[in-house]
Amino acid sequence: MIRSIIWQPDFDFVCIRIGILKVSFTADTDELAGGDEIAMDLESAKNVVLDTLIEASSQNVSLLKPAEQKLKSWEIQPGFYPILQSIFSTYSIDVNVRWLAVLYFKNGIDRYWRRTAPNAINEEDKETIRRQLLTRFDEPAPQVALQLAVVISKIARVDCPRNWPELVPTIMEGLKQNDDFLQRRLLLTLHHVIKTLSAKRLPADKKTFREFTRTFFNFIAELWNNHTETFLNKASTNIESAVTSCLEPSQLSLKIAKKLMVHGMTEISEFPNALTTIEVVFQRLEQMLQIRRQIEDYALKEKLEKKIIHLVKVLSVVQINHPVCFIRFIQRALTFTSTYVFTQAAENLNFERFIIECMNIMKAIVTCDEYKVVKLIEAKTEPSRIQASKIKEEFFTESVLTEIGTRLLTSYFLLTPEDLYNWENDPEDFTADEVGESWKYGLRPCTEKLFLALFHAYESMTPLLLKLVESVQGETDVENMTSILQKEAVYNAVGLSAFELYDEVDFDQWFCNQLLKELQNKHPRYKIIRRRVINVVGQWLDVKLSPSLHPLVYQAVLPLLSPQEDLVVRITAAKTLKIAIDDFEFRSENFEPYLETSFSLLFQLLQQVSECDTKMHVLHVLSFVIERSGACVQPHVSHLVQYLPLLWEESSEHDMLRCAILSTLVHLVQSLGTLSVNLYPFLIPIIKFSTDLNQPPHVYLLDDGIELWQEMLRCAPSLTPDMLQLFDNMPPLLELGSENLKKCFMITTSYLLLNPEEFLKTYSHVIFQGCANLIHELKPEGVVVICKLIETVFKLFPIRGPEIFRPLLPTIFEGILEKEAYPILMSIYLSLFARLILKNQSFFFKFLEEVGTMWNQQPEDILEQLLSFWCEYMVKITQPERRKLTALAFTTLLPCTSRAVVTLFPDLFYPIVEVFHDVMREDNGSQFDYLVMGDRDDLDDEYETEHDKRKRQLSLQDPVFNTPLHEYTRAQLMVCEQAFGAERFQSLIGSVDKEIREQLEEFLK
Incomplete structure (x- = not known):
């Protein structure tokens, strides 16, 4: 009975034709002593795999682990994946087992489907799998159906259309059947297939996808329209039934249509149905918004909101990818977004995610280069661009801009009750910086982006903002929360538009006459304004604030850092202090009177905050204070020095915080100089940990750890045993050959200068091996670094040094005589031999004899080649120090009675x-x-x-x-x-x- 369910007649025929399917499995000792391979018929093999899958899906660890190992060992066995396919295609088997089978199946397809993959699936199995997949679109379990759709898309990426031309036509034919369940499964599969094929970027693949689009877009668009129409009809009588039965196919068909429009159409205008579809999207949006207002059930409303968001995203992606074709919809899009976002009538219709998407569309239209006309070259501008600019100009009249701007600043810019709750209950999260593309998903950053786009594009926004600034000046009633929030919103806008308001606002006067007074109001509610004011000061600092007023900024910041102040205000003040210290006009002598207090307050803040990100921010501020204040900070760092080891231990799970600690220590060591020896009990272990490639966190800590190591050595007065032992970490770093290689050689040089005798006695073999391994692998710039290290050894040890690097010298000498090294490297090559001539002539002439033996030449002839080339090359040595070194070497050779020297004596x-x-x-x-x-x-x-x-x-x-x-x-x-x-x-x-x-x-x- 099971067999009749699993296997279709055509597959039975294949099995009979190729004979008994051979599948090699390594059985456990109960089944097969010694783990020998056995050949089993198809049903027996299926049963073995099925039993193993059942064990792998159990909660019993003693069964689960061996089962997983068996399944892993079978991954590369011929016939394994058809058996998995037969198991997850048997609906009578437990759904969890079938789901596990399809997951293993998907992972195997991912790894072994390509012909070039190691242990690739053979062609017979592939043919079997493809044929069976085309007969299984009626999967009842949603989780299995989703994985199957992904599997088909992965195979399609490799095989479609060349090796699997029937896939898309089969799906399309199935979509024409009057079977709602089958249609949903087929649409799910087609969605994943189209999503995968649209991501391919080779010209041939893109051409194929465009052909798919020409063939199938009209059908998909019509399908979407029909399902949406059905949904709207059902929703008029039974919203719950409509949402549960019709929304999914409508959503899937729209996703497919969107991919086809974005990636399958060079010009949307060539597809009349595509233009019609975009028109219909506007209509459907309005209808869906009205239906949403009638829904009270949260789950149903959430599903419909996703549909609405996707409809808006269709407009957004079309505008981004086909801006010229979208020109005909600019007026409609601006009117739609303005109506539903900036008018009172639509307040009960919209919701946050919808507002965000609408604002993003408006911002995209305002900032799109294809819709801008440069006045100086207007005569040469494309007609479409002129048309788009004219539509925007006609829409964004002064009255419309005033309405939008006022709405933004008096409604969307205001802190919400949720914001204020977050402020009180999670202040560190409230102060977290918006990063990346947060404006695409967050209402506040999205609002600010739109405001800036409008402010930058339209001059009439400036008087509006200045008028609002004027309206909120003077004292604010602390009992009137609305007034406080309005002032905060206006100040926020002034901070964001600092560059645009450069010529309109006398910030020095405003800062002295108004903002400083705002900061002195210590009422608990006024913390909202204090926080915003100090933020605005930071935004204007490097735009338009006189350097003479910087001490006033320091004076204003310090009270806001005190422990009695609100935590959000303190964190914001710390960020402003960082901006002030990092300013180009910063003068350490102006900051010195405030150094002790600011350092103490920042350190207290560092101790009191708990979130990793906040600690990182405060540490960065402390680092800037230390870096810019230099040695002046020495008397004030004792508490920080005592606290950092504790913070290091507490941050064992937060590698980025540890990076910030390392960075702070770099600046601390620079400022302390030789006094940093007191930090060695802490510094050396964390450098050892951070630069140990056997420690997993080295991925994050290595760069900062190497920098700290280098700085510690630069400031060290002498070499300690622990510091010397730290060099044991260096050989793996040299083998790693990362971008830190130059710093590694600089660290090695620092060791050489610290204690040449002790260091070379212990690690001369390591230095040589590191140079020998890399000199043939690196580009010339890297070889220069190696040769500079060798030159340092030659300077320190004129007699011993050349012996250490003796095996490398023939390679360098060969590079000279072959005349292939680029100038900087060649000059260093020659400098090495100049130092041999100056300080170790006996080694130099003995080396010439060895090279002569190796090359079967006379030493005199080799020396003549060297000197002849050297004299000619002298014009390319540009550094005075290296030119003089050459002259000293030549002068040293003059008394030599060598034939080569006598021959080239005048040269x-x-x-x-x-x-x-x-x-x-x-x-x-x-x-x-x-x-x-x-x-x-x-x-x-x-x-x-x-x-x-x-x-x-x-x-x-x-x-x-x-x-x-x-x-x-x-x-x-x-x-x-x-x-x-x-x-x-x-x-x-x-x-x-x-x-x-x-x-x-x-x-x-």
């Missing part, structure tokens, strides 16, 4: 003399090398970090900065004369170009 003087011209300066008749630093005791190191000082000390040991080029050259020429003998030396000098020789003699006087 070496060209770059040397060029560098003399670069670095020599004249003062009081004597010449000096301006790159020589001396002791540089005159430097103001107030703003230097310990890292900067260590870098300066290293530079003082560098021949480039401590060796005058003219003195060194003079000494080397004397050594050269001794090495070659006077006669040979004169002969070599004589081979140098006369002009070059004369210039050299002039520099050496």
Whole structure:
């Protein structure tokens, strides 16, 4: 009996034709000892899978887990998915088991349907599945029917229409049958199929979808109209029956029509039925709104509201995607939205979500570029754009704008009872910033967006707002909540339109004469105005407020941060303080008198708020105070330093709050400088945790953790054992090769400068391995970072350093001789060998012998190639420091009796003399090398970090900065004369170009 239900004759024929279906399952020990594979006939295989699904749907964990493992192991077995299909197609099986079967079926289709997928479903099974799906549109269980619709859409995305051309025609044919239940299931399936196909973006797929639209749109539009008409007829006698039976097919057919209009039509005007459908949408909206007013049952009303919202969204998406075609509906849309949102007559008809969608349509029309005419090029503007602009101009008359603007500011801008309740009961949520596209879904942000769009587009909105501002000036009766809310709404509008009102409002005068007085009113009800006023001040701060008045802002903010003030006001004041401190005109000396108080009050606020997001906001404000105040903040941070470890522990479930803590610590360490050593018991463990790739939260914390690590090292006076051990986290970070790689090498450099001996003794192998693994993988910019680290090691350890990186030097040398490195990298390559020549000649010549053996060449020939190229390349080395380094290296080589040096002896003087011209300066008749630093005791190191000082000390040991080029050259020429003998030396000098020789003699006087 079951078999007759499951299998249709055509599928039985397929089974007979291909023989007994072979399905390999690994049975448990009760069924199959040793887990051997067995071949079972179709019915037996189905029973095994069905039993396993029953176990997987049970609440018994001992049954559930093994069953899930079995099902997972069968995912890639041929024949598994047809068996699943047979199970969820058997309506006599428990619905929960069938629902689980279809879920496994859907997941398998998602993973293994594509031919290129690993363990892809074979073609025979695919054919079976597709054929069976086309016979199963009468699924009784809604949850199973939904999953089946999704399954069909997933297959359609891959196979339709090439491998499954009959899908859409079959659905369309079924929709013509006079069967309401079947129609709902078919519409559900078609909705998901069309939704999936419309998302495909390849040109061929888009063309196919447009062909679907041309073929089927008229039918779908007519279907929607018929179902809607049926709904309206039934609603006149029995609203409940109409909503439950007719609304779903009407809704689904409209969703399908919407997708076809948006993605399947290049020009809607080419489809008369589409234009008619949009016209009908306006009519249906008005009818549905009237019906909604008659419904008292909440559930029924909610269903109808969804339908109404979807009708409005059809207008919205058509306007966005086909703005030119929508021009003929602009007048109708503006009239409709204005009537139902901004007139008293429609108050009982509309509802919040409907108002939001209507406002968004009006805003979209006002801001649409296709409907704007630029006066300067009006003659060249398209007729459609002129037409749209004219329609808008005729609609938005001064009286209409006044009515809309007044309604917005006196009704929609007002805080609602729900807002005030939220203020009192959840103040932190009330102050949460609106983010992203909240204006699409929230009434307040949507209202503000529409107001700004109108204010920006139409000058007549400015006098209206100024008039309202004038009307709310002066003292407000604290007992009159309506007056308080009206003033708050007007002030909100002034804050939002700060840029547009720049020339209309003398904000300095308003701030001093009115707003400061508003802030001094401490009545409990007046907190609404205090909060809005300090918010407006923040909005105008960087628009039009004189820098001389900034101290007044600090004075105004501080009382609003006190614990006696309302929490919403305190949080808003903190945000304004952040804006004030982050202002371009900020002067730390002006803020210093308020630093201690503001820091103390912000810290108390941080302790008292409880929400993660609020703590983050307050921490960001504290970070700005610390960053902008610098060392001045040192006396005031002790309580924060004690509190942050506790906050870190409490925020174990809030990774973004921990990011804010790390960011705050970065600024704190910068401000404390060497005093940050007192934070090490807290800093080092959290840096270790944040940069440990084995810790799951590293995904969020890594960037800030690395930055804190870097800053701690920059300010450290010395290297501690714990700090050294922290470097154990570095090898995995280097292997990760993320965008933080440069910072990782900078951290490594900081370690080198902190304690070169100790660090290199412990981690030289790690440094080398990290460089060796990356030098072949990175782009030239990344290799530059690696080579700068190697150069630092060479500076610190001229003898040991080259030995550490010996295996890498042939690669670098090869890069020089192949002449392929880009200029910055090539100059660093050459600098590395210049330092070898200067400080470790024995290693350099031994290295040449090794390279000669590797390349089967004479060392002399290799050296000649190197020097010849180096002399030519000198013009591309632009940094004076690296040019001088090259000149010092060439001068060092002059006494060498090597054949290569003797051959190129005159050529070496060209770059040397060029560098003399670069670095020599004249003062009081004597010449000096301006790159020589001396002791540089005159430097103001107030703003230097310990890292900067260590870098300066290293530079003082560098021949480039401590060796005058003219003195060194003079000494080397004397050594050269001794090495070659006077006669040979004169002969070599004589081979140098006369002009070059004369210039050299002039520099050496």
